[in-house]
Amino acid sequence: MKTLSQRLDEYLALRRAMGFDLSFDERVLRKFVNYGDEIGEHLISTALFLDWKENYGSADDNTWSHRLGMVRRFAFWLAEHDGQTEIPSSQLVAGRYRRRVPYIYAPKQIADIVAEAGRLPSPYGLRAALWQTLFGLIAVTGMRVNEALSLNQHDVDLNRAVLVVRNSKNGGDRQLPFNKDTANRLASYAHLRDRLIEHQTQRFFIKEDGEPAGDCGARYNFAQVSRNVGLRSPQSFNRHGHGPRIHDLRHSFAVHTILDWFRDGRDIECEMYKLSTYLGHSEPKHTFWYIEAVPELMQLAAARAEQRVLEGAS
Structure with missing residues (x-):
């Protein structure tokens, strides 16, 4: 059996x-x-x-x-394979899963996280370069953690400054452009990686032992960095503790992008559909959720709506 x-x-x-x-x-x-x-x-x-x-x-x-x-x-x-299997009732637990309210990092907090990741100790410096580059990439692109970890080397086009995200959460592929500074940081990590690791997998983000970087390692190192910069309390026995998550870097990217649109006076509804595609959401409602989840965005949206009503009445 x-x-x-x-x-x-x-x-x-x-x-x-x-x-x-x-x-x-x-x-x-x-x-x-x-x-x-x-x-x-x-x-x-x-x-x-x-x-x-x-x-x-x-x-x-x-x-x-x-x-x-x-x-x-x-x-x-x-x-379907073993008729003796018993399917636990959905009523065993009274609670209902609710989407967690995101923590929105301030730009300085993101800068502190990326800088502190660059100080993680390792024999040849690849650990620091790996996690500093990964955390920074998520912060500036809004990628999901596992989308970034799943990038193969041929998915990172440094000449065209484009990432190809394959088989994302909703099953599709998408392309994400990035700026020159991000290209330089990705190239710097790749150069160090190729110099130190002789036999590699095809993954872009590789640890010092030559194996692909994984989800557990990302969360462990992010928790350590978060404690070092004061975003999480110290923990014993290498526990992660509680506090802002690595996934909140994605939320922060989305929220800061929308805030900039409000300040620039852009057509929010039109821009939100673009952002939905960029983030790889299956439906635009998952992107509009940020406006409801973040008080500052809700206030800006309410003020925009009130202004339109006043303009229509005049």
Whole structure:
């Protein structure tokens, strides 16, 4: 009989072949199946989920509702292969997953994060160059973390100053232009990478051991940098702690871009559709959400609407 871990490998391989980005889901599900393997369970059941929930750690109901959804999707697939699989009820957790209010970094905070990443210690300096370049790239392009980590070397065209993002969250490809300063920083990292690493994968962002940089490493190093600049409190046992996330760099890019449009007097609705395409959103409503989520943008939008009403009445 296959273990839950082996079944998960099959499930993830199938969904990735369909174009899904499952990096976050995999981290959660891997811990779930590892727990099941450790206690000798080969099947998903309501009892297993509740036992895992009891022993996994503290989190609010909204978070557990989100985790339950991941387990249920895995269980639905597994039930097609093993009729003894029990699909946990969606009512096991009372909470409902809500989109988290973004933390918007001030420009100085972003500069501090990028500068501090450049001081991360390593024998040959590649660790500092890697994470400084990655964090800076996300901040100036609004890419998702895993989109940046998934870039291959041929996806980064330094001559044309264009990135090609392939198989993004919504399954499509898109091109992102970048400026000369970003091109210089990407080229500087690539030069150091090629000088230090003889045998490489095709990924653009590579660690000192020659392996591709991963999601867990990105979040660990971002947490360390955030503590160093005072955005997170010190933590014991290498815990990440709580505070602004690396994904908030993407939110900050979007919000600062929209703020600039308001200040420049641009047609916000027209520009938002462009930004939606640039960010790789499946629907424009996911981009317009920033106006509702950020008080300053909401105030600017309300003031713009009020001005239009006054102009129409005059």
